[in-house]
Amino acid sequence: MSALTLANNEYDYLDTPLGSVPRIFDEFWTAKQRQMHSLHYSNSYRASFKPELPDFFISKFTKKGDVVGDPFGGRGTTALQAALSGRVALSNDVNPLSERIAYPKLHPVTVEEIEKRLEKINLKKDVDMSVEEDMSMFYHPETYKEIINLKNYLKTHRDDVDRFIEMIALSRLHGHSTGFFSAYSFPQISIPKYRQQKINETRQEMPDYREIKSRIIKKAKDTLKSGQLETLNANSKKHIFTTGDARNLTGWEDNSVNLVVTSPPFLNQVDYVQDTWIENWFCGIAREEVDGKIVQTPNLSEWSQFISDVLSDLHRVLVPGGIVAMEVGEVKYQGKILNLDEIVLGLTCSRSHNMHQFKVNEIYVQSQQFTKLANCFNVSNNKKGTNTNRILVMERM
C-alpha cells in the first residue's frame, strides 16, 4: 500500500489490491468546543469523539426515520445525535455503565420533574457508614452520606426521572471545580484512591462539604438548556440499548441498520475499567461484570482479528448498501506511528480475514488546529497526542 500525495495536499490515494481509495484531508466540522446540543456535554468520558462527527455522517448518509447504530456506544454520542436528527438509535457497549449514561439522554425529563423528585428523596438520612467503602480521600463525610443515600435510592427506583438524576450524578462524582462532589480531582478519569490521597497531601487540602442536591439541579439545568425534548421523546420508545460484545450484537436484527458511526478501542491504549471505577461503584456495577469483557488487544494481530469480527457482525445487521463510518486514530506501536485507518483498509482487502464483504469508498481525515486530544495515545500531536480523526467509509456489499 502506498500513498500518492497530490499537489494541493487535500487528497492522497491508498493503493489496495481492490483499487485505490481516496483519503481526503480537511476540516469537515468545527474544531470549536461545545457547539452541539447541551446533552452531549453532560458527561466527561475518557474516549469519545465530538458530536459533530456523527452529525456529519448522519446528514450525509441517512434520512429521517432511518436506523443509526454504534456498537461501541460509550457515552452515547452517536445515539443522541441520531435521535436529535429524527433517526432511530441503536447503541451497544460491553460496559453496563454506557447504558446508564446514554439512555437518559434519549429519554430526557424536565428540570421541574428533577427538582420535585429530589425534594422527595431524603439525602440527609442516617446510614451505617461503617459498612460502606472508604472514600474519605474524595468526599467530606456529609457529602458521602448524601451520595450513599442517593446510591441506595437508585437501586430500587428506576423510572426516567430517576435515571436522568443518576446520569447527572455520575457526571459530578469527581472533578477539579466546585460543581463536583469531590475534593480537587481529575474530571475525565477515576484516579485510584492512593493518587487522590497524594493530591490532597500536596495541595494540603481535605475534602470540603459539597451539598449534592443543588449541584445536580444546576448541572441538570445546564444539560437541558438546548431544549428539543419533544424531538427526543417522539422516537424514545424505538431506540434500543444493548450491553454486550460488539462482535455479537444480540438484539440487533438482521438487515435493519442504515448507518453505523463508531469508534473502536485503539489497541490497549485506554484502561476503561480502571478509569471508570468510581462511576461503576456508584452504579453498583461489580468489577467482575466488566473485567475481561472489555477487549484490550495488546498487539496488532489480535486487534485486527477483533475489528474483523466486529465488521462481520455489522455486515449481518446492515441493510445492503448500508454504511459503516469507523473512526480510528494514530497510535504508537513498537516505536512507530501507526495510522489505524491504513490497518483497517488492509483488513477489508485481506483474504485471510474474509473481509471482501465491505468496500472502502473513501477515508476522511479531520484536521484541525486546536486539538487537545489524549496524551495516552503517545503520539506526537502538534507536539503530543492524537491530532486527527480518521474515518473509513465502508459500504456493505
Add this chain to the structure above:
DNA sequence: GCAGAAGAGGAAAGAGAGTC
C-alpha cells in the same frame, strides 16, 4: 469583562533498556 467549566491534554520526573 470576568468567573466557571471542560478537555481522546501536557510537562517533567522516574523507570527501563541499550551500549560500552
Add this chain to the structure above:
DNA sequence: GACTCTCTTTCCTCTTCTGC
C-alpha cells in the same frame, strides 16, 4: 557500573468556550 536515550507514569496547567 556509568552513561544515554526512550518510554511510562504522575500530577496537575493552559486554552477555549459559555453564561452572566
